[in-house]
Amino acid sequence: MSFTDRLGGLGFGGDYNPEQWPDEVRAEDVRLMTEAGVNLVTVGVFGWARVEPAPDKYDFSYFDAVMDELAAAGVTVDLATMTASPPPWLATEHPEILPVTQSGTVLAPGGRQHYCPSSPVYRDRAAKLVEALATHYQGHPALGFWHVGNEYGCHVAECFCEESARDFRRWLRRRYGDVEALNAAWCTDFWSQRYTSFDQILPPRLAPTYANPAQQLDFKSFSNEALRACFEIEAAILRRVTPDVPVLTNFLAHHKPVDLHSWADRMDIVGLDSYPDPFCPRSHVAAGLAYDLARGAHGGDPWYLVEQAPSAVNWRRRNGVKEPGLMRLWSWQAIAHGADAVLFFQWRQSRGGAEKFHSAMVPHAGPDTRVHREVAALGAELAAVPELAGTRVANDVAVLFDWNSWWALELDSRPSDGLKAVDRALDHYGPLFDLGVGVDVLPPGADLTPYRLVVVPNLYLLTDEHAHGLAGYVSAGGHLLVSFFTSVVDGNDRVHPGGCPGPLREALGLRVEEFRPAAEGEVFLLGDGTADLWREDVRVEGADVLLAFPDGTPAVTRNRFGTGTARYVTTRPDEKIMRAVLAEALAEAGAEPVLRGLPDGVQAAARTGGGAEFLLLLNHTDEARTVDLPHPLHHLLAPGRPEVEQVTLHPRDVAVLARHSRSEVS
Ligand code: GLA
Numbered sequence: 273m274s275f276t277d278r279l280g281g282l283g284f285g286g287d288y289n290p291e292q293w294p295d296e297v298r299a300e301d302v303r304l305m306t307e308a309g310v311n312l313v314t315v316g317v318f319g320w321a322r323v324e325p326a327p328d329k330y331d332f333s334y335f336d337a338v339m340d341e342l343a344a345a346g347v348t349v350d351l352a353t354m355t356a357s358p359p360p361w362l363a364t365e366h367p368e369i370l371p372v373t374q375s376g377t378v379l380a381p382g383g384r385q386h387y388c389p390s391s392p393v394y395r396d397r398a399a400k401l402v403e404a405l406a407t408h409y410q411g412h413p414a415l416g417f418w419h420v421g422n423e424y425g426c427h428v429a430e431c432f433c434e435e436s437a438r439d440f441r442r443w444l445r446r447r448y449g450d451v452e453a454l455n456a457a458w459c460t461d462f463w464s465q466r467y468t469s470f471d472q473i474l475p476p477r478l479a480p481t482y483a484n485p486a487q488q489l490d491f492k493s494f495s496n497e498a499l500r501a502c503f504e505i506e507a508a509i510l511r512r513v514t515p516d517v518p519v520l521t522n523f524l525a526h527h528k529p530v531d532l533h534s535w536a537d538r539m540d541i542v543g544l545d546s547y548p549d550p551f552c553p554r555s556h557v558a559a560g561l562a563y564d565l566a567r568g569a570h571g572g573d574p575w576y577l578v579e580q581a582p583s584a585v586n587w588r589r590r591n592g593v594k595e596p597g598l599m600r601l602w603s604w605q606a607i608a609h610g611a612d613a614v615l616f617f618q619w620r621q622s623r624g625g626a627e628k629f630h631s632a633m634v635p636h637a638g639p640d641t642r643v644h645r646e647v648a649a650l651g652a653e654l655a656a657v658p659e660l661a662g663t664r665v666a667n668d669v670a671v672l673f674d675w676n677s678w679w680a681l682e683l684d685s686r687p688s689d690g691l692k693a694v695d696r697a698l699d700h701y702g703p704l705f706d707l708g709v710g711v712d713v714l715p716p717g718a719d720l721t722p723y724r725l726v727v728v729p730n731l732y733l734l735t736d737e738h739a740h741g742l743a744g745y746v747s748a749g750g751h752l753l754v755s756f757f758t759s760v761v762d763g764n765d766r767v768h769p770g771g772c773p774g775p776l777r778e779a780l781g782l783r784v785e786e787f788r789p790a791a792e793g794e795v796f797l798l799g800d801g802t803a804d805l806w807r808e809d810v811r812v813e814g815a816d817v818l819l820a821f822p823d824g825t826p827a828v829t830r831n832r833f834g835t836g837t838a839r840y841v842t843t844r845p846d847e848k849i850m851r852a853v854l855a856e857a858l859a860e861a862g863a864e865p866v867l868r869g870l871p872d873g874v875q876a877a878a879r880t881g882g883g884a885e886f887l888l889l890l891n892h893t894d895e896a897r898t899v900d901l902p903h904p905l906h907h908l909l910a911p912g913r914p915e916v917e918q919v920t921l922h923p924r925d926v927a928v929l930a931r932h933s934r935s936e937v938s
């Protein structure tokens with residue numbers, strides 16, 4: 273049975289933590305869920321202390337009742353493996369599981385996620401719990417998905433304890449084989465860091481000054497893999513005991529420690545948590561980047577929005593509410609970017625504990641509230657378009673993003689601490705979003721042949737292999753746009769021979785002589801606008817200069833290479849210039865927006881599948897907007913699904929359109 277068949281359409285629901293409430297409340301919960309169209313809930317994320325109150329003494333009776341009631345109501349469960357927050361007895365009996373910070377502080381229990389990812393004791397206790405859980409719930413009619421852990425690395429992404437040090441050394445031995453290879457990779461001849469044995473190597477604990485950058489970079493990779501190993505231990509058990517139940521975990525959006533690309537193919541579905549800030553007018557653009565990345569990480573498959581807030585969160589300095597319509601708009605936005613499920617944290621607002629001021633689908637004030645009414649209305653709306661589930665998003669522009677490069681770029685001792693990988697990606701993704709162009713966000717090793725234009729906002733770290741892949745893409749007729757400080761170092765943070773752009777030099781038709789990072793707040797005149805952050809002294813070697821600074825230094829170049837073109841941008845132009853630069857590259861590549869002539873602030877996205885084509889229109893503004901359609905389409909959210917040639921979107925409004933109404937498709 274496919275995921276879509278199991279849910280019968282799009283998934284809708286949230287984290288359900290009824291343990292916080294008297295048992296009687298569950299009857300109301302289930303009734304309200306049914307009324308609100310909830311078909312999927314995540315259960316048991318914080319259940320460990322309850323199901324294993326003492327070592328190896330399992331008591332599933334509480335969750336049995338919850339699972340049975342949900343099954344009876346037809347609600348599918350994404351059952352958590354309960355390992356995200358160890359119970360107090362475990363930390364008391366085995367304090368060695370507690371994580372240690374870079375400066376040697378032991379993190380205490382009393383919050384959550386207080387475990388060292390490399391701890392054999394933690395891993396063993398987690399594995400035993402998962403074995404018991406999977407064996408107990410195999411075949412349960414409510415069990416639809418396994419939710420492994422919870423937001424890996426959200427609070428503890430790296431641990432610097434002795435156990436982690438041993439695990440890091442094992443990882444380094446596997447990677448380098450012998451210590452001389454490590455010395456060469458880490459350039460340890462500098463600063464007298466030459467090792468004569470792996471046993472001398474430590475995690476990059478707090479040191480008098482910059483720790484070796486290659487050591488820091490390897491530690492980030494190692495820490496990512498230590499967390500991933502925790503996931504894999506659990507997933508292997510689940511796949512053995514319940515081979516038909518899909519396995520997922522929930523990644524955080526824009527989460528630096530966890531390399532989603534290196535985990536995604538181990539998931540049946542990519543799950544993502546997304547908490548855009550309602551106070552930030554462009555946060556939906558950053559969310560879009562995260563969604564396109566989640567989809568791109570799993571071959572374009574539909575992904576699940578596993579958590580979002582119904583209204584405010586409680587963990588920002590100031591926690592803005594989602595004004596009327598915004599929760600609906602941002603939920604549909606996830607679907608526009610390929611999500612097949614829209615879930616929230618959490619179902620009923622906590623009475624006590626750390627998250628009582630985090631909004632929920634059923635607020636403290638009860639179901640007769642704006643938030644709950646909007647939740648229930650969304651549930652009804654999603655249930656009305658089941659045919660969207662399983663359809664796909666296809667684009668002909670790719671933006672490249674890479675965790676290794678992110679880690680390396682933001683280490684200490686760089687030319688400027690102003691370069692942040694996600695911001696740099698947004699400097700390119702934002703104008704593409706505004707131009708109405710659909711984008712796939714992909715890792716540098718992805719197959720680029722389907723794309724007309726590939727944009728590289730900043731890949732400071734680019735391996736020879738990936739650089740040659742990009743050059744090959746261009747020479748075979750692809751169009752590439754690369755921005756500054758790309759292809760500077762190899763996988764060990766060693767500068768490419770000859771400097772930047774290393775193995776991309778021929779394809780770009782230039783070389784960089786000197787980086788000129790801007791002073792804080794410094795702005796340069798460029799064309800009829802400005803630029804900031806960065807400049808480079810570039811020597812062209814065949815590339816044409818499309819735009820130059822007043823002193824003649826190139827700002828944008830274009831090189832013909834093979835049958836394709838490669839542009840290079842040496843600075844951060846203002847938004848208007850960047851949009852024009854990208855528009856020109858798109859035009860040359862023949863890449864089209866989803867819909868021509870869209871009014872400002874309206875996003876259009878297409879999903880196709882099952883013989884149908886869907887067009888989603890999202891008004892991200894606080895004013896009404898009218899969109900003329902190129903041909904009549906059925907308005908699937910309007911009563912009777914009428915055919916329309918024009919759509920007026922109210923502020924924060926959404927339209928879902930299709931060429932055929934459902935009856936004509938089926
Ligand atoms: C994360 C966690 C949830 C909850 C939310 C609150 O996403 O997974 O348990 O704490 O944050 O926003």
